[in-house]
Amino acid sequence: MDSVKSSAADKLIGLEDDFGAHNYHPLDVVISKAEGVWVWDVQGDKYLDFLAAYSAVNQGHGHPKIRQALIDQAHKVTLTSRAFRNDQLGPLYETVCKLTGYDKMLPMNSGAEAVETAIKAARKWGYTVKGVAEDKAEILVFTGNFHGRTTTIVGFSDDDQYKQGFGPFTPGFKLLPYGDLEAAKAAFNENTVGVLIEPIQGESGIIGPGEGYLKALDGLCKQHNALMITDEIQSGLGRTGKLFASWHEDVRGDIVVIGKALSGGFYPVSAILANNEVMDVFKPGDHGSTFGGNPLGCAVAKAAVEVLVDEGMVENSAKLGAYFLEKLNTIKSDKIREIRGKGLWIGLQLTDAAGGARKYCEALKQKGLLCKETHVDTIRFAPPLVITQEELDWAFERIEQVFQELG
Numbered sequence: 001m002d003s004v005k006s007s008a009a010d011k012l013i014g015l016e017d018d019f020g021a022h023n024y025h026p027l028d029v030v031i032s033k034a035e036g037v038w039v040w041d042v043q044g045d046k047y048l049d050f051l052a053a054y055s056a057v058n059q060g061h062g063h064p065k066i067r068q069a070l071i072d073q074a075h076k077v078t079l080t081s082r083a084f085r086n087d088q089l090g091p092l093y094e095t096v097c098k099l100t101g102y103d104k105m106l107p108m109n110s111g112a113e114a115v116e117t118a119i120k121a122a123r124k125w126g127y128t129v130k131g132v133a134e135d136k137a138e139i140l141v142f143t144g145n146f147h148g149r150t151t152t153i154v155g156f157s158d159d160d161q162y163k164q165g166f167g168p169f170t171p172g173f174k175l176l177p178y179g180d181l182e183a184a185k186a187a188f189n190e191n192t193v194g195v196l197i198e199p200i201q202g203e204s205g206i207i208g209p210g211e212g213y214l215k216a217l218d219g220l221c222k223q224h225n226a227l228m229i230t231d232e233i234q235s236g237l238g239r240t241g242k243l244f245a246s247w248h249e250d251v252r253g254d255i256v257v258i259g260k261a262l263s264g265g266f267y268p269v270s271a272i273l274a275n276n277e278v279m280d281v282f283k284p285g286d287h288g289s290t291f292g293g294n295p296l297g298c299a300v301a302k303a304a305v306e307v308l309v310d311e312g313m314v315e316n317s318a319k320l321g322a323y324f325l326e327k328l329n330t331i332k333s334d335k336i337r338e339i340r341g342k343g344l345w346i347g348l349q350l351t352d353a354a355g356g357a358r359k360y361c362e363a364l365k366q367k368g369l370l371c372k373e374t375h376v377d378t379i380r381f382a383p384p385l386v387i388t389q390e391e392l393d394w395a396f397e398r399i400e401q402v403f404q405e406l407g
């Protein structure tokens with residue numbers, strides 16, 4: 001790279017470092033343009049995006065139909081607050097409810113807010129429908145969980161870094177080993193209002209709880225009159241080759257939490273989905289958000305969901321995900337511990353001898369492939385779902401080369 005160009009990137013990195021909180025450790029690639037599965041940095045170098053903004057860009061960067069919906073709506077009205085109605089909210093509700101089969105939707109902005117909304121819904125349902133005594137509601141959660149960064153949510157994480165220095169935390173959560181059915185059976189009691197689970201844990205390294213577990217847990221919820229709350233913020237909207245990852249086990253959460261790809265990367269939109277028995281616990285004034293359900297976000301989300309379905313992205317994820325997983329399994333390296341995943345969501349876990357995933361991500365970046373480590377030892381592969389087989393082959397060549405070079 002020539003030095004004039006590189007100094008432009010260095011200057012921008014310097015501005016971030018000097019004036020921004022250091023709460024991330026990004027790869028030093030300064031992106032200024034993106035289209036589909038490709039991104040360009042300020043130097044004009046092109047990369048294949050193999051992270052898709054943690055699955056928020058399932059539809060590919062700058063999808064023309066979503067962009068047009070954003071532009072058209074920006075010319076009309078962008079924010080009314082929920083003090084008044086707007087003409088985009090109802091059509092979004094109808095589209096999402098008809099697609100997913102749920103009675104109702106409650107929109108928020110970030111994923112963490114939607115998880116908080118699910119927690120509030122479950123607790124209120126517990127008190128008003130199940131009849132749990134005041135302030136006794138319990139929600140079961142799991143080791144390795146990641147549901148966001150609010151103080152309530154990090155309070156039930158078992159990752160020290162997420163919580164250290166941020167207490168005191170909200171009570172009412174019971175942490176269970178992920179995938180351990182016997183532990184779950186023993187944990188339910190009359191105060192259990194719900195179970196909050198990622199059908200596949202993304203931040204933990206694309207780890208599932210084992211075949212049959214989700215279905216069995218759902219059965220326990222039904223047996224104990226508790227709500228199954230599936231956090232599909234990262235696993236949902238096609239990422240695993242079905243609309244929701246829990247659908248692989250024929251499980252339909254009583255509350256489904258969605259976000260990220262709900263707006264195709266254009267605008268933060270999240271939501272919970274539930275049937276009337278649960279959603280009707282909310283009365284005017286119980287819950288809300290100034291931006292939640294705003295017309296700009298609704299127009300974007302409606303277009304984002306429509307293109308996901310109309311353009312066969314969910315099917316593409318299933319088909320090409322299986323293809324890519326098979327290909328990755330042909331790589332011969334004693335530094336690979338395990339390669340696992342569903343659809344276009346694959347975790348490649350390295351052995352301890354590999355010395356961490358970061359250096360592999362740095363090496364892949366040098367070859368034009370943007371991946372990010374999750375935890376210390378796993379490389380996450382999660383390209384936009386519009387990727388083609390040829391583009392996957394292109395990525396595979398680079399991954400194979402990096403393993404040849406680094407072992």
Ligand SMILES: Cc1ncc(COP(=O)(O)O)c(C=O)c1O
Nearest residue numbers: 110111112146147148231233234
């Ligand atoms: C499963 C899951 N839940 C919740 C969140 C939080 O979403 P947000 O960062 O939009 O608050 C994430 C983000 O990575 C996630 O993967």
